[in-house]
Amino acid sequence: MTDENEREAEARWGSTPAYRESQRRWSSYGEQDKAALQQESDEIVDDMAAVMHTGASPDSRAARAVAERHRRHIETWFYPCDHWMHAQVAEMYVYDDRFKDFYERRAEGLAAFFSAAVEANTLVEAGAVQVDSALDQVKAAAGLRAAPAAHPADTAHQERAAPVEAEAAGADKADP
Numbered sequence: 784m785t786d787e788n789e790r791e792a793e794a795r796w797g798s799t800p801a802y803r804e805s806q807r808r809w810s811s812y813g814e815q816d817k818a819a820l821q822q823e824s825d826e827i828v829d830d831m832a833a834v835m836h837t838g839a840s841p842d843s844r845a846a847r848a849v850a851e852r853h854r855r856h857i858e859t860w861f862y863p864c865d866h867w868m869h870a871q872v873a874e875m876y877v878y879d880d881r882f883k884d885f886y887e888r889r890a891e892g893l894a895a896f897f898s899a900a901v902e903a904n905t906l907v908e909a910g911a912v913q914v915d916s917a918l919d920q921v922k923a924a925a926g927l928r929a930a931p932a933a934h935p936a937d938t939a940h941q942e943r944a945a946p947v948e949a950e951a952a953g954a955d956k957a958d959p
Contacts (some may be wrong), residue, residue: 789866791792791904794916798918801862801864804863808862821938825877827849827856828886828889828893829889831846831897831900834849834888834900835890835892835893841896841899841903842899842900846903846904847904847907850903850904851908853869854904855898866904866908866909867909870902870905872901873901873902876894876897876898882907
């Protein structure tokens with residue numbers, strides 16, 4: 784990670800428990816640990832590309848299995864990562880050009896496939912993909928309009944969603 788990327792990560796997520804835990808863990812790793820982490824990461828990405836190249840869909844058992852390995856990889860090496868958080872992380876694979884470019888260099892279409900496989904795994908393992916305000920913040924930072932979605936337990940969702948839903952309803956009425 785470059786110094787610029789490190790500063791950006793700290794500015795965006797530095798106050799979060801996940802960031803602090805990731806920093807704590809990373810600082811404890813020796814060179815062998817970092818090499819093992821990288822090898823495991825490369826294998827996961829290569830395996831997802833292989834699944835994609837078979838023509839399987841992102842919601843196939845094979846793609847979901849690799850997505851679950853990826854989630855556990857994050858949880859093992861960086862920070863606790865439940866399925867909801869994993870879905871948020873994977874959204875960046877298509878919305879952040881740096882992530883997208885990383886996956887696209889490995890295989891054309893891999894960024895979207897990987898993200899969709901993570902979403903499918905979340906649907907199966909956690910019930911439904913309902914992303915909270917953390918993703919809204921990521922999309923806003925990327926200059927994208929965030930959709931009104933939230934984890935079902937997020938009661939603030941109704942407050943965030945109401946103006947957007949009202950706007951959408953007005954737009955539907957305006958179009959004959």
